[in-house]
Amino acid sequence: MNKIKFSKMHSLGNDFIVIYETQTVSEIFNFKESQIRRMADRKKGIGADQILLVKKLDNSEEKFQYKIFNADGGEVEQCGNGARCVKKFLFDKGFWTNNNLILVARENEFSVQSKNNEDFIVSLKVHGTQPDDVGLDSTISKKIGKGETPFL
Template identity: 55%
Template sequence: MNLRFTKMHGLGNDFVVIDAVNQSVALSPDQVRWLADRHRGIGCDQLLLVEPASDSAADFRYRIYNADGGEVEQCGNGARCFMRFVHDQGLTDRRALTVQTLGGPIELQLEDDGQVTVDMGPPRLEPAAIPFQAPARASVYPIEVDGQEYRIGALSMGNPHAVLTVEDIERTPVAELGPRIEHHPRFPNRVNVGFMQILASNHIRLRVHERGAGETCACGTGACAAVVAGRLQGRLDERVRVSLPGGDLVISWPGENASVFMTGPAVSVFEGTIPL
């Protein structure tokens, strides 16, 4: 079988996007890992499937697989690429869509300048909803890693996030500390780990170690989580520019019980077919 795909990226967070509306697709974890392999396959941080909606209230179903083969709940950069993909491939001409994800429905809007705004829904802040083991909700939680205590924000944007505020993002040992927090026993489903440096109340820098993928050039849900964590701690404005290694996103969050909005680019790189 020859599988048609499109390679895309959102600020360097790269994806293999597959139309599962017009072709039959059933991928095993081993096949996902092979397709994501940068030496033996196509190469990507995540593989995205575009499927018909199973809910009449949605336009499409959006499935996300990390490079390790595991299916995950949400991916903000992938959601922007999803919107551009369904337009570029002629699957819809609507500029506003409701899309099913494993983490719940999201709303997508294609802007006049080609950027995409994603209504990510309200953050989930209760520890059980993240999930995270803690006796009660707090804006900051102490967590011990290798005998040292760190203070994190913890929340879900449809997928779990831990956010650490650091003084110097360049000198932070993301490659060492990220995996240790990802697999911390207080996060039963593992966790994405954001390292945030606050430059001003409306501008932060961010590096993200993504669960099952490692550090990526950009993480949309991680950018949302960092802004929510910073606002809960009283340190950030409602609208914040988030500078990631791959470029900038704009994140807006009015506050408690409100949706988080993310705006940024999505780019198609090339199309092809690969035998399975």
């Protein structure tokens, strides 16, 4: 049976499995949805809200690739609590010891800052604040049925 090293981490009520992705790890664990679900399962696996993969980006001195998988196996774009754990993980393992870190998740690039690997600040991308930006109906309230009281 093949084995991979991982860390189990927690941040503000979320728990994560954090893995530093090497060539060997990629060969053993190909990160299929079924493998992610099995690993994240709280009764039959390790159990986690998300599985986080991190590795140094090729051709970059200061950026790390950051892959985020929900427990259902789907990959997502960003997770602030996970980014905090990744920063601490990289520092504790000696992969990155500077106070500022740049993570790249899919097309998103964001920074994680800390002082002495404590008190983390994560700068996430804001995707939009208008109803159309997030797929909401712009109607705030609408009268339904008879009467004068609007149903919100």
